[in-house]
Amino acid sequence: MGENMPTRFHVLSWAIGAGELATSSEAQVDRCSRADRVPVAHCSAPVTFEPHKRRTLAEMKAWWELSVLVLLVGLYTAPAKSEAVTVSADSLAINGCVYNRAVGQGIVGLYCNGAISGIVNFPPGNGSYQISITARGDLVPGLSPNAQVSIDGSVLANLSVTTSEFSTFTQNNVSDTAGKHALSISFTNDYYNPSANQDLNLYIQSITIAANVPPTTGPSNPGTIVLNVGPGGRYETISDAVAAADADTNPSNYYDVQVTPGTYTNDFPVVTRPMTIEVDPRYAGQNVVLNATVDLPNQKGIILAFANLTVNGLVFTGAHIANALGGNGSGIRDQNADPAGRLVIQNSVFSGNQEGVLTGDNAGQMVTVVNSSFVNNGNPDVNYFQHGLYVNQAYSLTVSNSLFCGQLIGHEIKSRAQVTMINNNQIYDGAADPAQECNTGSSSLAIDVANGGTATISGNQIVQGSASSNYKLVDYGEEGLWYTSNSLLVSGNDLTSTGTPNATAVYDPNCIPAHLPNNNYTGITTIVDPPTCAVYE
DSSP, X not given: OOTTOXXXXXXXXXXXXXXXXXXXXXXXXXXXXXXXSSOGGGOOOOEEOOXXXXXXXXXXXXXXXXXXXXXXXXXXXXXXOOOEXXXXXXXXXXXXXXXXXXXXXXXXXXOSSEEEEEEEEEOSSSSEEEEEEEEEEEOBTTBOOEEEEEETTEEEEEEEOOOSSOEXXXXXXXXXXXXXXXXXXXXXXXXXXXXXXXXXXXXXXXXXXXXXXXXXXXXXXXXXXXXXXXXTSSBOSHHHHHHHHHTOOOTTOEEEEEEOSEEEETOOOEEOSOEEXXXXXXXXXXXXXXXXXXXXXXXXXXXXXXSOEEEESEEEEOOOOOGGGTSOOEEEEEOOOOTTOEEEEESOEEESOSEEEEEOOOTTOEEEEESOEEESOOOSSTTSOOOSXXXXXXXXXXXXXXXXXXXXXXXXXXXXXXXXXXXXXXXXXXXXXXXXXXXXXXXXXEEEETTOSEEEEESXXXXXXXXXXXXXXXXXXXXXXXXXXOEEEEESOEEEEOSOTTOEEEEOTTOOOEEOTTOEEESOSEEEESGGGEEOO
16 A cells, blocks of 8 residues: 555454454444544444453454455545536637627637637546537528537547537547647638528537546447457358348347458448447457459449448448449448438548449438548449439538548539538549549549539638549539529638639539638639629628
């Protein structure tokens, strides 16, 4: 024991060999007589023995058990309490447009893209933190303010602030060290349409960093069943585990298929009930590769989904089918008809497929892509026009912190969703980036929002190279407007074109007002076509 450990027990001396307890003439143990002893709940009435009387074996055993109990209580050290640091938003630096400002009671109003930032001292803990922001938004139909949380310059999370009253929005299991860190909260998807009296704003009141939050190593839903996949286990293929989950007739169960890192060749799961397929959390950061070396037997995708699906930490490569069947073999083919359909893609890679992700028509579906890469996909046959990410009719598509490059012929991102939000991505259109293993490709658009709706394109780096088969970077509504509400915000982007004559940043043939705050243009001849559709702020 350390020198400073408090003594919370008595040492009881036994007369070895005699079987007697050495005591005073009035030996008594009163476990409740002093405040520094065990809690009252463990107290008992005093126990008195006559001195120098040989004890029975039962009495000796009772004393021994009592002494051990008191010893253990004295050695017990309560776990450290969770610590937390809370800072008011207005104690941090405010940047962005001149309208961003403190509004009282510790609150900062961000009325255009901008951020609050500063140095925050993370409290001591076990290396895992919970970061919470108290915030609210001025909301727009179909659109919520995005609060992007960054630590030391690295994006940690994008929190959608979905309420007009102050609420707490939390990111759990943040691995970091105690001490000083640069923290910023950015508003990334500003939207302003005065003609419709629509103004999207973000208000932040405080940020709390709480220590000693144990990392989540498994699903928190008590109805979740984990199936483990890997060599030598019960399920050696992802398909086997997914089939077992699909066979469960209890709709209350949710399945989390956790996969040991490795290459799973010609493993083609078909998902018919909601589930997650992910790298085993014990090996987060290692690769689970789904590699197709034969034509897809389902003629659709490496994973074919008919139900809500989340994938996390997977690599999809080699998806292909014959051109006579469409030539659009996909990493994920989503045909979920559930009106509340969800497809969530996190920390995953799509490379060398004819199509990265392809979804069917489902007007209620929400598709989310976070921190993922779509690299060197496409069909080289010019008669088959495939895309990196292609979302057909849906309620929403949200893409953030992801990489798109090397696409052949088609578009890097194509959306027909009612709400399209593309924030903080790197997108290469006919331009290479060897550092990220991006081939030049021959894509024809960086972003195509083909049927209008509410579109927000913000904080992206978009690079068009000479290999692009189109002079435009972004198209909006060129295949007809499907929705009654149409708006276009292009804000805070870096748009660059090299080697492409007469490059156009945004093609807007229906002349929906294109709001264009805080963009940087390099090598762009025409910012908006037609030019009268541009709204500069």
